[in-house]
Amino acid sequence: MRSEVHxxxxxxxxVLEPERELNLATLDRTFTxxxxxxxTSAIGSSxxxxxxxxxxxxxxxMLAEASIDTNDLRHGQVDLEIGSTEPDLxxxxxxxxxxxxxxxxxxxxxxxAEGELxxxxxxxxxxxxxxxxxxxxxxxxxxxxxxxxxxxxxxxAPTSTAALYFAAHSDLVVAVPEIMCRxxxxxxxxxxxxxxxxxxxxxxxxxxxxxxxxxxxxxxxRQRVLDAFAVLYxxxxxxxxx
Numbered sequence: 001m002r003s004e005v006h007x008x009x010x011x012x013x014x015v016l017e018p019e020r021e022l023n024l025a026t027l028d029r030t031f032t033x034x035x036x037x038x039x040t041s042a043i044g045s046s047x048x049x050x051x052x053x054x055x056x057x058x059x060x061x062m063l064a065e066a067s068i069d070t071n072d073l074r075h076g077q078v079d080l081e082i083g084s085t086e087p088d089l090x091x092x093x094x095x096x097x098x099x100x101x102x103x104x105x106x107x108x109x110x111x112x113a114e115g116e117l118x119x120x121x122x123x124x125x126x127x128x129x130x131x132x133x134x135x136x137x138x139x140x141x142x143x144x145x146x147x148x149x150x151x152x153x154x155x156x157a158p159t160s161t162a163a164l165y166f167a168a169h170s171d172l173v174v175a176v177p178e179i180m181c182r183x184x185x186x187x188x189x190x191x192x193x194x195x196x197x198x199x200x201x202x203x204x205x206x207x208x209x210x211x212x213x214x215x216x217x218x219x220x221x222r223q224r225v226l227d228a229f230a231v232l233y234x235x236x237x238x239x240x241x242x
Contacts, residue, residue, distance in 0.1 A: 206226070
């Protein structure tokens with residue numbers, strides 16, 4: 001009942017929205033964003049600076065990526081969600097933000113930091129996985145198996161930030177999205193190496209419920225998020241769907 005009322009109220013507001021002018025200086029609203037920790041770390045500072053500069057009355061809740069699939073966008077509990085899964089519900093609008101690639105991250109003192117990374121050199125190293133569910137395997141293991149290799153995964157980390165911190169203080173290697181993790185990689189003084197095999201592209205999607213399609217304040221926030229990504233990725237923004 002509560003979610004249905006919430007939806008009806010916002011749909012009614014959307015009908016009136018075209019007649020109202022958005023005054024960012026007086027906007028008093030709290031938005032909830034959910035995304036991978038690497039995304040939050042990468043765009044958070046730029047996004048918050050824009051909000052403070054343009055709409056000082058706006059507050060943002062940044063939530064960690066959920067460990068299970070949720071319907072929080074549908075129920076109005078999350079305003080924007082940034083993730084690697086393309087939404088399949090018809091009432092969820094989204095746009096592709098960027099395509100990234102996985103790279104091997106390691107500290108400069110790691111013996112693998114010099115020269116070209118080979119399949120055998122990579123497979124023989126100690127590894128970390130990034131999994132909020134604690135999984136010790138990922139698609140890289142299947143790729144290595146096809147090439148006749150296997151690797152030893154020492155530990156899983158719940159976030160890419162934690163995994164990169166562990167790599168910075170050991171000779172462990174972790175595969176992470178290159179550009180999305182760039183700020184953390186630079187902060188920790190880590191180096192990256194191209195993986196010696198092909199991996200799928202990491203695609204990020206920005207998603208929201210269609211009730212907010214014509215919500216001017218929500219549209220402003222979406223654009224600020226995209227601007228923050230543009231600073232990070234320096235890519236042309238794709239068009240909206242929905």
